[in-house]
């Protein structure tokens with residue numbers, strides 16, 4: 001215990017200094033996102049993430065959004081634990097055969113109005129798994145997709161930009 | 172024939188109820204048959220307190236007998252015992268001398284013993300009957316010794332003479348302790364309750380309903396008599412003892428109820444809890460009485476009587492409901508029930524009424540009596556003795572904790588047994604009961620509602636009984652036709668207003684949803700994480716519901732984890748079967764009864780040396796006995 005304390009004291013601060021200025025690209029996107037969400041959803045957008053057979057690369061990037069650097073909850077975005085609570089489904093993966101039905105049920109279980117964003121090249125059309133016997137191929141082949149965020153995997157910044165575009169495009 | 176017996180029981184019940192109500196309203200009656208028995212013969216006196224309990228016996232016996240009438244195939248045995256049981260219970264509150272009382276009491280105990288043992292093939296019933304017989308007779312021994320002492324010291328076996336006699340404090344305390352122990356066994360006070368959770372599930376449901384609804388109340392009746400009537404004014408420690416026993420019974424009872432899976436055993440434990448609540452009220456009354464505050468004493472006693480009446484209504488109802496469920500499904504295990512709301516809507520509605528009432532939610536009757544008990548306890552600062560105030564504070568805390576846990580307990584009982592999808596084939600094939608049981612349950616459900624809404628009529632009537640017993644001049648003013656006022660403006664409650672407000676709020680919510688949500692409702696299956704296969708095994712179970720309580724009150728339940736994994740002989744990685752059990756252990760069995768029984772066994776083993784089986788030795792005993800007798804003669 002003491003050893004740990006001493007090590008912690010000796011090491012000092014090792015993280016990089018943040019670049020949180022008003023004009024950083026992240027903050028600009030974030031501010032617009034917050035505005036849009038406020039305007040369209042009355043303060044917050046609840047997202048249910050569905051892994052329909054992804055390699056987990058996309059999940060890593062999505063969970064990066066919740067870390068201290070991006071911290072997307074401050075823009076009014078929130079990951080929830082059940083589709084019953086969600087406004088939006090964030091679907092990753094090429095939709096394996098086994099995940100097709102659960103995905104459909106998840107979509108059914110989400111209350112209306114709802115919208116679906118397919119994430120990653122896999123979600124768009126199957127990506128590197130396209131044509132495999134084990135995948136259906138693309139989220140849109142199972143449930144209606146409202147927006148696509150491409151990339152393999154898309155970076156957190158790309159995800160935010162994609163979310164902004166998806167929200168902004170909605171009537 | 173069978174039907175005739177139960178019809179007769181209904182008639183007896185109605186008559187007893189009518190006489191009881193008459194007695195409550197002040198019609199006094201005395202019957203004496205001195206020639207019938209030695210030691211003063213049969214002597215029955217109807218006074219207001221006896222009237223209350225007689226009415227309880229009568230009005231609970233009516234639905235219970237009706238229920239039994241519903242399916243006479245269900246109750247082939249124990250008809251005579253049942254009739255005797257009801258009759259004896261009706262005599263107990265009327266008995267006005269020691270012999271009559273003890274005879275009726277013993278008859279009641281024996282008849283109920285026979286009824287508990289009705290299923291002579293089941294080991295469980297035999298064990299229950301055995302424990303019941305031992306415990307109840309230990310209680311009877313205390314009663315007999317206490318009454319004999321009282322009779323010798325006062326020179327009379329008549330109740331009236333006991334009242335007039337002035338006993339020495341030591342003698343009074345001894346007699347009170349003996350009689351209180353005897354009555355406490357019957358009332359199921361912790362730790363003398365062990366027979367109760369065994370006997371209630373073993374007995375047929377209409378009998379458990381009566382045992383729980385009425386018989387254990389007669390223990391309370393006895394406690395009221397000895398603490399406020401027969402032995403004159405008692406010291407404060409009587410009240411303290413009753414209040415603390417009540418507090419412990421309430422908390423331990425509800426804690427035991429909340430983790431049990433057996434539907435009827437849960438109800439039995441909940442009876443212990445409710446007896447605790449009644450005793451808290453009674454204890455407060457006795458304490459106020461000893462402190463010279465008769466008005467508050469009447470309030471405490473009123474709360475106790477009110478809760479006794481209410482408990483008789485809703486516990487009889489719940490046991491009858493449980494009986495209907497057990498009959499329809501063949502199981503008492505809640506984890507095998509479920510989905511009954513669709514299959515037995517009538518029973519479900521009645522059971523729900525009872526559950527809401529027993530959970531003390533307004534506007535039903537349980538709420539009113541628990542509220543009165545609270546009001547009686549909260550005025551304890553008028554007694555300026557810190558020790559006594561501490562006792563009251565413990566009572567308040569216990570009552571509050573009990574109230575919360577009781578709600579959780581009955582959410583669990585109702586939710587697991589009646590809602591969701593059936594957890595077993597038996598439950599899926601369940602069907603609604605016949606008309607007479609439904610009628611019986613409906614009567615009781617209506618009684619629960621009436622005793623709640625009509626609080627302004629019931630409470631003053633019971634308060635009058637209390638004032639009569641304690642001897643307050645004039646009766647307690649308890650507000651007007653709509654509002655119950657306690658101790659001037661200390662507190663007031665209007666159940667009808669609460670009921671109207673709740674109804675309006677409910678209508679508002681339903682109406683609001685209907686208006687705003689029109690056309691936006693979409694029905695879809697229960698969300699289960701997108702699982703393809705949904706089976707009843709994935710439902711929330713009674714065991715799972717109880718688990719948080721097991722953790723929080725770990726020190727009380729002392730659960731043991733047993734995991735038994737059977738692997739394939741070829742490799743331990745191929746698991747064939749996993750058995751998991753997480754049973755709780757009873758503090759009272761382990762720390763009180765086990766050591767007691769062990770020491771009895773040990774001493775018996777020592778004595779057994781005498782009985783060696785050798786005839787020569789026995790002849791020697793006879794010779795020895797003869798010599799001893801010759802020497803002393």
Ligand code: SF4
Pocket residue numbers: 053054055056057058092093094119120121122123127128151152153154
């Ligand atoms: S898009 Fe790329 S990172 Fe995302 S799931 Fe597919 S393969 Fe993985």
